[in-house]
Amino acid sequence: xxxxxxxxxxxxxxxxxxxxxxxxxxxxxxxxxxxxxxxxxxxxxxxxxxxxxxxxxxxxxxxxxxxxxxxxxxxxxxxxxxxxxxxxxxxxxxxxxxxxxxxxxxxxxxxx
Amino acid sequence: xxxxxxxxxxxxxxxxxxxxxxxxxxxxxxxxxxxxxxxxxxxxxxxxxxxxxxxxxxxxxxxxxxxxxxxxxxxxxxxxxxxxxxxxxxxxxxxxxxxxxxxxxxxxxx
Numbered sequence: 001x002x003x004x005x006x007x008x009x010x011x012x013x014x015x016x017x018x019x020x021x022x023x024x025x026x027x028x029x030x031x032x033x034x035x036x037x038x039x040x041x042x043x044x045x046x047x048x049x050x051x052x053x054x055x056x057x058x059x060x061x062x063x064x065x066x067x068x069x070x071x072x073x074x075x076x077x078x079x080x081x082x083x084x085x086x087x088x089x090x091x092x093x094x095x096x097x098x099x100x101x102x103x104x105x106x107x108x109x110x111x112x
Numbered sequence: 113x114x115x116x117x118x119x120x121x122x123x124x125x126x127x128x129x130x131x132x133x134x135x136x137x138x139x140x141x142x143x144x145x146x147x148x149x150x151x152x153x154x155x156x157x158x159x160x161x162x163x164x165x166x167x168x169x170x171x172x173x174x175x176x177x178x179x180x181x182x183x184x185x186x187x188x189x190x191x192x193x194x195x196x197x198x199x200x201x202x203x204x205x206x207x208x209x210x211x212x213x214x215x216x217x218x219x220x221x222x
Contacts, residue, residue: 004154006154033210035212041214041215042200042212042213042214042215043155043200043212044212045209045210045211045212048209056209091154091155093155100143100145100157100160101157101210102157103147103154103155103156103157104154105152105153105154106153106154
């Protein structure tokens, strides 16, 4: 049973470009979460999704950031018009109903 | 709102016990977790405890929960160099939202 798969592991973008981060949850997990981790800091919650629904996006910036978890395919975190401050590690986690979250290895986003 | 605090750094000698402490503010927490993060990797779930328990032991790991003081600790017996990592405490209250602490960096000295 494969774990949470995130790709790419590393992503480099220039300021103003778009970044698309993908997350495939563990088999049987219908809940997906995205977190951001800045260097030397803890994880900050961004968004919680179930299939085709955003349940809680209270941690996600209102502009430039969006997330989806379609009926088929991976969850996508999309950052438009990236800026230097978006450089961070972005982690995805998944869980079944009311169970601990399991994390992927993250996508490290670097903005030039 | 929820807040989870941890000390930033802990250094122990190989073979000693490590105790990593965590305090939280949300009295409605249902689960409390300990995750381990090694450099360049994601978070690995180590153990978790239900809020109606006060202790859980799993091999070298012992979790103690003092619900009255909202204090959680993780004890690692016979600490090894492979235990060097950042340890995150986290709490879950309500539906599924989990709040993480800032992490404690454990350094094990050979």
